[in-house]
Amino acid sequence: MHLFENKSENQLNFCRDDECSGEKDRDTLATINILPDEILLKIIGYFHPIDLIHCLSWVCRRWNNLANDPSLFTELRVLVTEQSLASGAVRRLFDRAAHHLRKLCIDCAVSLPSAAVEDLFTVCMPNVSHLDISSFNGNSSLPLFVRHKCRIVAQARQMLSECRDAAHGGLEAVLTIFYQFSFYGLITSPFKSTLTELYLGWYINNQDFRYIGELHNLKIFSLLLCLHTRDEEFIHLKKLSNLEELYISCGGEDCDLTPDGIIALFDLPYEMPERSFPYKLRSLALTDLHMCHKEVLEVIVRK
CATH class of the missing domain: 3.80.10.10 (Ribonuclease Inhibitor)
Known part of the structure; x- marks a missing residue:
């Protein structure tokens, strides 16, 4: 795998070894594996998260480690299911990315209250500036955020007005929480x-x-x-x-x-x-x- 500078288009492109022979005369080639991790992380940071997981992480062990570097996960939308909770995948992700996360959306598909979901909120995320919990429904979920928010974020955007099924009790649940809090x-x-x-x-x-x-x-x-x-x-x-x-x-x-x-x-x-x-x-x-x-x-x- 090589990285070459296309001077005519002022951009960086990738090519396989058997594709690069024609580029050597007019472009400067650099074997990507000689680049230090700091430079590779900068490059990898421009990729979509799906490409990081399903493409770059399969190239080699080094690229897999870089593609999973916690510093890349500053904005996350996390799907919380019974399966991801049981496997511990969500908790491990939160533990690894806690100090790098800035925007976090939690899409919760688990019936609440849930001790496993509550345990996620004990992770300290000091740099989070945007927290979206609009998928949380009912009385049981909202006190969870209110009770633990001091340990989660330095700044918190409460998106309570966007709770689902507001016409079927969501708004009443918000009223109950803030009247007692x-x-x-x-x-x-x-x-x-x-x-x-x-x-x-x-x-x-x-x-x-x-x-x-x-x-x-x-x-x-x-x-x-x-x-x-x-x-x-x-x-x-x-x-x-x-x-x-x-x-x-x-x-x-x-x-x-x-x-x-x-x-x-x-x-x-x-x-x-x-x-x-x-x-x-x-x-x-x-x-x-x-x-x-x-x-x-x-x-x-x-x-």
């Missing part, structure tokens, strides 16, 4: 200083706004519903000085916010405004906000 643990959680995106698929207890206000590096905050929230609770979002995107459905007639409370949230101080919300805000959606008076809009536009 307290955000007090955020204060001592290991991802408090690194969490940048938080998406909540239903409403939260009003006292939990103070804990969300402690997530000082939060850049995106989305809350599906804000019910009976008062000004003194909503003002805790003022501490989110790095917040760039805010999306909240205010609940219409069930919202207890006042125009003065909204103005206080969006009014920047004269001294060190960069330490307060909404200094970095660039995208805002406050839907179903009935008390949105002219004065409120003027402050939002001005600040």
Whole structure:
């Protein structure tokens, strides 16, 4: 196997030994096996994962080891079945790729609750920034994520609003979870200083706004519903000085916010405004906000 530089097309191509004789006169040939592992890993990183497993890994033992190098698995969609759990394949993959994973989608085809599935969530994945568990159904699966998320990710995107069969109990399950869940643990959680995106698929207890206000590096905050929230609770979002995107459905007639409370949230101080919300805000959606008076809009536009 040889790797040659096609100067006319400015690209790298592969060829077998018996195919390369005609290229020697016009192109520079390099036997690929003399390349160090670091260079080969760079090249292999451009291949599709299916090609890595079904093609490159069959070339030789060295290529098999490189094709299965954990550094290549930064984005994974993992199918969890009874067979893959029983064989331990999923757990071994998580253990190997834990420190390289950045985006993880878990497609769970196992009936929940499951001790084997729960065991997967004990693996520490400190660099994960996107976690998709939208295939998890029912009450039994969602507390699993909430209970273990402190040990899984530094940042977590909760895709609860996309749970399957929402019309048949999925939405009710989300409501149950967040009504019973307290955000007090955020204060001592290991991802408090690194969490940048938080998406909540239903409403939260009003006292939990103070804990969300402690997530000082939060850049995106989305809350599906804000019910009976008062000004003194909503003002805790003022501490989110790095917040760039805010999306909240205010609940219409069930919202207890006042125009003065909204103005206080969006009014920047004269001294060190960069330490307060909404200094970095660039995208805002406050839907179903009935008390949105002219004065409120003027402050939002001005600040």
